[in-house]
Amino acid sequence: MYFRSYNSYLQELFHARVYKISIDGGFTCPNRDGTKGRGGCIYCDEKGSSSRAHAPATPIREQVIKNIAVRKSRYRAEKFIAYFQSFTNTYAPCATLKKLYDEAIFASPDIVGLSIATRADSIDEEKLSLIASYQQNLPYVQIEYGLQTIHNRTLSSLNRCESFEDFLHALTLTRQFPIHHCVHVILGLPGESKKEELQTADMLAKLKIEGVKIHFLVALQNTPLALQYQQGLFHPLSFEEQIMRLADFLERLPPETVIHRLSGNGHPQKLIAPLWMKERKKEIVPCLIQEFIKRNTKQGSRCRF
Ligand code: SF4
Known part of the structure; x- marks a missing residue:
């Protein structure tokens, strides 16, 4: 095993084929509505960094049922994790969150988990307590934080409008539940050296982060990053360089860290750059394994913590 994949982790946990089903809860984001910033992160498109958002206003129950039917027939999936993916999925009062989360998890008896993607600055004890309460109904409850990098200078250039310290605070709170x-x-x-990238890996290792989702930076239509690309200010990595970076990053993480994803996000029809992502996405895992074989390493080989 060259890296600890999320699929194998779920298989160990449930002894069944478990798939995440993406849900659009109709949220917005404090980095779009002016509370923290306007315009959003430079790579975020109008779907809120989700590749599978539904048409707005589709009832959650309907999204869940449709999604389950597709995955059952296409992948022979057996159990499902309701995944609130688009935008900031804790950005509402607790009563509203409870209504939305309830609607998702009670839509089907095949739902075995709840996963909520959010920003570190949009969580508090009351919301974490609500999320933790779903442990009574489900064996698996998870929160996902968009950190991206530990370097505040880079976060600022991405217009994230939050800091590494915000993340540390959210992590400390989360660990109480x-x-x-x-x-x-x-x-x-952009603007981040390879050394800085590996400092992020080292910090995740030091913090004993349970799961890591790795994205490649992609420019999608109608984003500030696409404009930067067109102006020659953003130079995406080549496929080969990306594989090297992935291997370097994974070598630094502890072997027990669960790797939720190894590649970019975003709808292929909206992709501006890098275009190799359209044709070569399926080659990422085999090429990464080849790279590990060549180096005689794997996830954790250079972990220092
Ligand atoms: S925090 Fe997420 S949803 Fe908000 S602007 Fe950034 S990528 Fe988009």
Whole structure:
């Protein structure tokens, strides 16, 4: 095993084929509505960094049922994790959150988990307590934080309008509750050196982060990053460089860290750059394994914590 994949982790946990089903809860984001910032992160499109958002206003129950039917027939999936993915999925009062989360988890008896993607600055004890309460109904409850990098200078250039310290605060709070956690990072960020990227990996290792979701930076239509690309200010990594970066990053993480994803996000029809992502996405895992074989390493080989 060259890395600990999320699929194998779920298989160990449930002894069944478990799939995440993406839900659009109709949220917005404090980095879009002016509370923290306007315009959002430079790579975020109008779907809120989700590749599978539904048409707005589709009832949650309907989203869940449709999604389950598709995954059952296409992948022979057996159990499902309701995944609130688009925008900031804790950005509402607790009563509203409870109504939305309830609607998702009670839509089908095949739902075995709840996963909520959010920003570190949009969580508090009351919301974490609500999320943790779903442990009574479900064996698996998780929160996902978009960290991207530990370097505040880079976060600022991405217009994230939050800091690494916000993340540390959210992580400390989260650990007071029985909730699994996962952290999103992006490789190939503009203005960030390879050394800085690996410092993020080292910090995740030091913090004993449970799960990591790795994205490649992609420019999607109608985003500030797409404009930067067109102006020659954003130079995406080549496929080969990305594989190297992935291997370097994974070598630094502890072997027990669950790797939720190894590649970029975003709808292929909206992709502006890098275009190799359209044709070569399926080659990422085999090429990464080849790279590990060549180096005689795997996830954790260079972990220092
Ligand atoms: S925090 Fe997430 S939803 Fe909000 S602007 Fe950034 S990527 Fe988009």
